[in-house]
Amino acid sequence: MSDDHDHHDGNDDHELRVSKIRDGTVIDHVHGGQALNVLAIIGIDGSEGEEVSIGMNVPSDRLARKDIVKVEGRELSQDEVDVLSLIAPDASINIIRDYEVIEKHRVERPEVVTGVLSCPNPGCITTAGEPVISTFEVLDDAVRCAYCETIVREDIALLIDT
Amino acid sequence: MSDDHDHHDGNDDHELRVSKIRDGTVIDHVHGGQALNVLAIIGIDGSEGEEVSIGMNVPSDRLARKDIVKVEGRELSQDEVDVLSLIAPDASINIIRDYEVIEKHRVERPEVVTGVLSCPNPGCITTAGEPVISTFEVLDDAVRCAYCETIVREDIALLIDT
Numbered sequence: 309m310s311d312d313h314d315h316h317d318g319n320d321d322h323e324l325r326v327s328k329i330r331d332g333t334v335i336d337h338v339h340g341g342q343a344l345n346v347l348a349i350i351g352i353d354g355s356e357g358e359e360v361s362i363g364m365n366v367p368s369d370r371l372a373r374k375d376i377v378k379v380e381g382r383e384l385s386q387d388e389v390d391v392l393s394l395i396a397p398d399a400s401i402n403i404i405r406d407y408e409v410i411e412k413h414r415v416e417r418p419e420v421v422t423g424v425l426s427c428p429n430p431g432c433i434t435t436a437g438e439p440v441i442s443t444f445e446v447l448d449d450a451v452r453c454a455y456c457e458t459i460v461r462e463d464i465a466l467l468i469d470t
Numbered sequence: 471m472s473d474d475h476d477h478h479d480g481n482d483d484h485e486l487r488v489s490k491i492r493d494g495t496v497i498d499h500v501h502g503g504q505a506l507n508v509l510a511i512i513g514i515d516g517s518e519g520e521e522v523s524i525g526m527n528v529p530s531d532r533l534a535r536k537d538i539v540k541v542e543g544r545e546l547s548q549d550e551v552d553v554l555s556l557i558a559p560d561a562s563i564n565i566i567r568d569y570e571v572i573e574k575h576r577v578e579r580p581e582v583v584t585g586v587l588s589c590p591n592p593g594c595i596t597t598a599g600e601p602v603i604s605t606f607e608v609l610d611d612a613v614r615c616a617y618c619e620t621i622v623r624e625d626i627a628l629l630i631d632t
Binding site for chain 2 (some may be wrong): 365
């Protein structure tokens, strides 16, 4: 049975690595190894008591290996979903209430992300302490700083402004 | 039923947040919110395909909230366990083979940790690029640099040399 035929909170029971949650968000089909970057994007490190379950490098049909992040009692903002799309382009977001999926959607890449990534160019005006908010255009396989045009293809997660 | 009456891989089924592993290590009874620091200590971020399951801020009898980290196919070295004790003094380490706990032990605080923490004192000889390996004495509720005697009580995890 494929994990594309999901029910309840996004996994078949027989492959469940992390148990069902009552209310919250399941971020499924994250590329293997990206779960900690997902946590960074949604601003969770556990220190504020958030109930979170994570499976890393779980065997998957759709991806060779996937990560899955389940956050109890929290639904994601559109901004957070937009940024997620940069590091987890195949992710599905499942909103759970009373153990049932009430909404399920894929992430979509935004055209622009503002205020979430730091430009790696030390000469860029956005990193010079000026009151300029970082802005990146989202390309098919990269992001480009709207100010200095630096293009970043890999390790976009390292640019996340935490 | 208390989670002190554990069997198999360290949890009663009815409270299982992350499923059983076949072979590896379960680090249980980590203080709530410290799971990501545990990963940092054992040098795992998922990028190398490690199968890891994490539960954060799981309700527990022994601790108000606990974290649990399960690492498939990996047993910890004594050095790693020693450093874990600094941030997770109540942790229990369960070595699992074929789904059964074959060894279970508490972490013990070492007297000294060498080469794993960085002194936060910028004037300390261990941070000056000299060939001196950081050494901290472990006190009851803190660590003390053996060179400059700086004492760190909180956020010891931030000193971990990754």
